[in-house]
Amino acid sequence: MAGYLDRIGAGLVLKDVEPLSFDYIPAALVGRDDKLVDLATKFSTITLPETSCNVLITGPVGSGKTALAKVFANDIEINFSKKRNISSVHINCRNFNTTPQVLHKVITKLDPGYPVRGLSSSEVLSSIRKILRNLNKHFLIILDEVNHVLMKEGNDILYKLLRIDEDKQGKGTLSLILISQEEVVLNLLEGAVISRLGVGNHIRLSGYSKDGLFQIAKQRAELSLFNESYDEKILNLIASSAASKGDARNVLHLIEGAAKNAEKDGRKNIIPEDIQTISSKEVIAVEPHIIDSLRPHLQLFLLAICRRLKKESEITSGDAEQLYKVVCEEYNQSPKGHTTLWKYMKDLENKDFLSSKYASMPHGRGRTQLLSMPNILPSDLINRLELSLNRQFNI
Ligand SMILES: Nc1ncnc2c1ncn2[C@@H]1O[C@H](COP(=O)(O)OP(=O)(O)O)[C@@H](O)[C@H]1O
Ligand SMILES: [Mg+2]
Secondary structure, X not given: OOHHHHHOOOOOOEOOOHHHOOOOOOOOOOOOHHHHHHHHHHOOOOOOOOOOOEEXXXXXXXXXXXXXXXXXXXXXXXXXXXXOOEEEEEEEOOOOOOHHHHHHHHHHHHOOOOOOOOOXXXXXXXXXXXXXXXXXXXXXXXXXXXXXXXHHHOOHHHHHHHOOOOOOOOXXXXXXXXXXXXXXXXXXXXXXXXXXXXXXXXXXXXXXXXXXXXXXXXXXXXXXXXXXXXXXXHHHHHHXXXXXXXXXXXXXXXXXXXXXXXXXXXXXXXXXXXXXXXXHHHOOOOOHHHHHOOOHHHHHHHHHHHHHHOOOOXXXXXXXXXXXXXXXXXXXXXXOOHHHHHHHHHHHHHOOOOEEEEEEOHHHOOEEEXXXXXXXXXXXXXXXXXXXXXXXXXX
């Protein structure tokens, strides 16, 4: 076999790529207990006969809207099966953006062979109702990215679904979860629909914090990577790198990319550079003039940090200060004091060069700042910094 093919199926780092796909729904969500409780509260009557519950979930891309709704639907189907026969369907309205398409998707979930051709929307709707009532089933419809159908056809589909029981015998045929990014949906929803959904039935998700992203990274890494191939520092770097957007998808993308970079090199473990090369391509490319515009001692300080971060994922602020002194010697400059360096550190953080967090020192020696560089490749900066410094100090 040709040697280069050795890489395929070698499985040096990646155990299973499936949990890294954007559509993968983990058995349990991490860090969203409060939102699950919120949903359960809004659905508190769902196990009672003849009831419906409706909710709108909004939040930015990658804030876990789809995952939250799917995990919740799955949990209630399984846990309350003895109390009420509940099923659910998830429809992404980006792909099904007209009323007939949505209704078709709903009815074929109930009866895969149902002949819908030639039927009007109201006929399909009454068939949906008839099937559900015959089966004594309650149906939870998740309309994900609902803005697409609202934009194309207005609120018609929502009126139809919300009024399915109107003027008929029996209530509580359907429940609805609508999902969208907040800014695109609120002005598309008509007041009458909002009041039917129930004012207050709005759950807002925010983008994930670095901690939230770390938890997600940890969960997915356990599912998809071999244990020995990564450690907490690597997960931290991934979380920091994704933190500027708060988008959980970036975490998955970075884990997969980093694992592949490591395997491409024939390594069994992920190193910081495997992550930095991906994020440096996608997050920030530092233009040379930005480096040139930094004050000389800020450049010296950054150079010291980069040299360490080329090899390791983190550096303490104390080490950064020591290494800075070494670099000053190299350039024949007298070093600035602690307070100035502290300001430099904050400045570099504001400019997105560095990310910092507090951590305990080993052996209980108090707390320190740990600096990392999640979005930039340190070796890229080193060349530019050295060029700029050599020019300024005539070396
Ligand atoms: N709290 C969480 N715990 C575990 N995985 C999560 C969590 N939030 C999001 N994810 C995962 O991150 C990815 C993006 O989430 P998704 O639900 O698609 O976001 P959205 O629908 O808001 O764009 C999915 O693979 C999802 O399973
Ligand atoms: Mg989604």
